[in-house]
Amino acid sequence: MAVTAKKLDVKIGDVVEIEGRRYDVVSDKEGGVTLEPAITKTVAELRAERGCRALTEEEFDELFGDLPSDGEG
Amino acid sequence: MATGRRRPPRLPVLISPAVWEEEVERLAKSSPARVAAARERAGLDRDEIALTHLSRCEPEGADGTRLGRLVKTYVPIDAGPASVRPFGFVFWPEHGEQGACLELLAYGERHPRKGTRSVYERAHERLHSRYRIRNSAGRRGARVSRRASRRDLQAACSAASRTVAGSSGAPAGTAPRE
Numbered sequence: 001m002a003v004t005a006k007k008l009d010v011k012i013g014d015v016v017e018i019e020g021r022r023y024d025v026v027s028d029k030e031g032g033v034t035l036e037p038a039i040t041k042t043v044a045e046l047r048a049e050r051g052c053r054a055l056t057e058e059e060f061d062e063l064f065g066d067l068p069s070d071g072e073g
Numbered sequence: 074m075a076t077g078r079r080r081p082p083r084l085p086v087l088i089s090p091a092v093w094e095e096e097v098e099r100l101a102k103s104s105p106a107r108v109a110a111a112r113e114r115a116g117l118d119r120d121e122i123a124l125t126h127l128s129r130c131e132p133e134g135a136d137g138t139r140l141g142r143l144v145k146t147y148v149p150i151d152a153g154p155a156s157v158r159p160f161g162f163v164f165w166p167e168h169g170e171q172g173a174c175l176e177l178l179a180y181g182e183r184h185p186r187k188g189t190r191s192v193y194e195r196a197h198e199r200l201h202s203r204y205r206i207r208n209s210a211g212r213r214g215a216r217v218s219r220r221a222s223r224r225d226l227q228a229a230c231s232a233a234s235r236t237v238a239g240s241s242g243a244p245a246g247t248a249p250r251e
Contacts, residue, residue, distance in 0.1 A: 024198075028188040036190060037099040041091045042202040043165055046176055050087065052167040060142050060166060063080060063173060069129040070155070072183065073138055073145075073193030 015040075083121040085174045086164065088114070096180040096195065106160050109148050110180055113162075116150070122175065126150050130163060130193070138197040142166070144175065145192075147183070159183060163196035 010016055014025045015038050022038035047053070055063070093114075100107035132141030143165055147158035161183045164175035179196035182189065190198075 026190055030187055034188045037095065039095055039195060039198045041089065041095060041199065043176075043178065043200050044202060046089055046092070046165075047167065049089070050167075050169060050176070052087075052169045052174070052176070055142070055166045055168055055173065057142075059168065059173065063084075063124070063166065064127065064129055064144055067124070067127055067129045067144065069131060071131065071135075073131055073134040073136060073140065073191065 080124065081173070082125075083123050084166075085121045085171065086117040086177060087169070087174055088117070088177045092177055092199075096177070106180075106182060109160050110162075113148055113150050122146065122150070127164075130196070134193055136191065136193060138193045140193060140196055140200065143178065143196060143200070148180075161192040163192055165200070 008016065010025045010033075012025055012027050012033055016023050016025060016035065018035075022040065023035040024038045025033050026036050028034040097107055097110045097114075100110075126146045127144045128146070130140035130143040130145050131138070133139055140163065143163055145161050145163045147155055148160035148162060149158055151158070159182055160180065162177060163179040165178050167174060167176055178199050179192050181192035181195050183192055185191050
């Protein structure tokens with residue numbers, strides 16, 4: 001039986017909703033795109049909800065300045 | 074750089090239900106990634122996390138992510154070698170009512186198969202927000218595309234020398250579009 005494709009006019013970075021669930025359009029790193037469950041909550045929103053503030057550079061260095069990093073991300 | 078002030082050995086971890094849902098509950102219930110995260114959750118809630126389990130993220134990763142001033146831990150959280158700890162939590166350090174703490178930003182595979190975002194890419198998106206993701210994705214894309222184009226050009230030249238002349242370089246549609 002022939003399958004009729006639904007053409008989507010989307011690009012990487014778009015959010016699509018399918019049956020009530022939201023997905024990010026992301027690169028499949030092979031020239032195409034794929035869908036992943038959406039990331040919707042930003043740091044700015046989280047911080048606003050909690051009333052927290054970012055650490056100052058000095059505070060960050062004090063706590064984490066001597067931690068190792070591994071170069072992977 | 075550490076100064077003379079005394080550092081706490083452990084830091085509390087804050088986990089927003091919305092973030093846990095988007096980062097962990099998106100995974101199949103019996104998947105190794107979800108099982109590993111769930112196993113660590115109780116320990117994080119109860120015992121906080123030792124600074125010795127943390128490392129700093131990269132201000133500019135090879136994959137184009139920008140995670141400066143974030144920290145991470147491999148999962149499972151233990152002293153085992155990195156090669157047997159395929160997942161990771163990425164945290165945003167912040168200052169709350171009780172002092173310094175870590176907010177969970179992202180969870181996932183450190184080196185996933187193609188077509189799946191790594192935990193670092195997920196953290197980048199959550200950190201820089203959707204509007205800036207598009208912009209940064211464009212910059213990242215340009216970088217990746219240039220790399221890909223060089224590869225494609227070399228491949229095309231090789232193919233051309235084997236077959237027919239006239240290749241114009243990178244074949245259309247072969248460069249990653251991100």
